[in-house]
Amino acid sequence: MGVEVTTKNLTKSFGSQNIWSDVSLTLPAGEVSVLLGPSGTGKSVFLKSLIGLLRPEEGQIIIDGTDILTCSSSELYEIRKMFGVLFQDGALFGSMNLYDNTAFPLREHTKKKESEIRQITMEKLEMVGLVGAEDKLPGEISGGMRKRAGLARALVLDPKIMLVDEPDSGLDPVRTTYTSQLLMDINAQIDCTTLIVTHNINIARTVPDNMGMLFLKHLVMFGPREVLLTSEEPVVKQFLTGSMIGPIGMSEEKDQAQMAAEAERVAGGHSDGGVDVPDEIAPQMQPTPGMPVRQGVARRKARVREMLPSLPAKAQTAILRDLEGEPAADAAYAAAGSPEAPTVVLGQGAEYQGQAQGEVPAGYEVRQPLSQDDNPTDHLPKVEDR
């Protein structure tokens, strides 16, 4: 089973450049979470922090009960063995064929015999559909195949936590969906806690159990997918429709004058470039038939049911529709009063987190949250000074 990953009040800067502050969230064990955010908001930095490659200067990162920011190097070294990581650029060795790339962590970090390595490597290559291409070099294959090879390599040590940075970059929409299916199937097979970092709206709408968004150096929200997919929060809404209208501009934040000018243009008939999104939440992708049932789903049901009263009305309706069917959801929706102005009260652990910088959206009440032989990541960039 995957392990829970929690960050508390995490802050990361490079010199005088603050990347994000006060990031608190929990990736529930075995569930799939997506972290969204415009380009440059520090999604990759967050992912690298979780695995201990970058070192936030404040806060905690608790993995399976251990804070990796204060633990000893040997403890960190043990914890890093739990991770499988697919980096944004795939990070394959250009001079090694796909078989050797995939087998690399096993050869480097375990004492397994070559026959056992072969069996595991071929099994993972089969999982990602690359059997037959194992002799090819990364330069001889397509971007999608490189992604899948990176995924196979991330899987060979049976990770408890999978971190996936931009699984869609360089892929067409169909291959992106196939990759999402693969991630779902992997989650079903090994019950790994999964974090996917992306700015792909389709992935956000169809893949995760939970979703969060980084913007303006803060975590705007983190919670069950239904919360973000039904959110009235301007920045979340804008991101999920891809519209130009909203707080996100070309260089992250816009000023009032630009927002007013754009709103005027759209009022005059100029397209905002976004796509209309139906009120109904798209169905979540399932594992391919024949795969094991995702164990995280059952655990999540109990979890979201417990937090239901603290969620906005629209999110409650969407969750109930999934858990109990249409009539229960409609009754809850009617009973919730004005769904446009929900009052959100945070429970323990801040599952739903308010807008950054004190800008709480109208109607929301937000409380602030409480020997190296075995290292599977040795071939990755080195950890910042500890």
Ligand SMILES: Nc1ncnc2c1ncn2[C@@H]1O[C@H](COP(=O)(O)OP(=O)(O)OP(=O)(O)O)[C@@H](O)[C@H]1O
């Ligand atoms: N090692 C580093 N040293 C200094 N600055 C860095 C380092 N890594 C990232 N940054 C800076 O941190 C910021 C966030 O970068 P990051 O790569 O995390 O963004 P991102 O959200 O993943 O963007 P994208 O969606 O384009 O991948 C950027 O301004 C980047 O220049």
Ligand SMILES: [Mg+2]
């Ligand atoms: Mg990135």
